[in-house]
Amino acid sequence: MDEIDQEDGVVARLADHIAKDTPERPYALLPKTQRLEDGWFVMTYGHLANAANVLCEWLDQQLGEDSSEEPSTVAYIGPTDFRYVLLVFACIKTNRAVSISDLLHSSTISIVTH
Numbered sequence: 001m002d003e004i005d006q007e008d009g010v011v012a013r014l015a016d017h018i019a020k021d022t023p024e025r026p027y028a029l030l031p032k033t034q035r036l037e038d039g040w041f042v043m044t045y046g047h048l049a050n051a052a053n054v055l056c057e058w059l060d061q062q063l064g065e066d067s068s069e070e071p072s073t074v075a076y077i078g079p080t081d082f083r084y085v086l087l088v089f090a091c092i093k094t095n096r097a098v099s100i101s102d103l104l105h106s107s108t109i110s111i112v113t114h
Contacts, residue, residue: 011089011092012052012088012089012090012092012093013092013093015027015045015048015049015052015089016049016052016093018045019044019045019046019048019049019050020049022045023044023045023046023049024044024045024046025044025045026042026043026044026045027043027044027045027047027048028043028048028082029041029042029043030043030082043082048086048089051086052086052089052090052093053090053093055086055087055089055090056090056093056094059074059090059091059094059096060094063096065094066094066095066096067095068095071091071095071096071097072095072096072097073096073097073098073099074087074091074096074097074098074099075098075099075101076098076099076100076101077101080100084100
């Protein structure tokens with residue numbers, strides 16, 4: 001694997017780097033359905049990078065490209081499943097922050113920035 005510059009050490013950039021070198025490398029196991037006995041889907045780094053890039057394009061289409069130095073903030077209220085990971089990666093790549101509300105503790109809000 002090629003070296004990554006210190007400035008480019010963000011997790012989303014690292015995932016892209018791994019996807020470029022070894023796209024079939026497993027990233028996560030996701031249940032195919034809500035019934036675990038139905039089996040698992042192997043999410044590869046290639047899948048992760050492609051899904052995050054599609055979400056980046058969607059964010060830019062819906063919100064416009066963000067070229068400012070201060071990132072704009074996208075709110076996320078929902079389950080902390082794989083959609084959450086994709087949104088964080090896409091926001092990092094498009095210079096956005098994510099405001100995350102914890103549904104179990106409704107007074108808790110986190111801001112994720114790059």
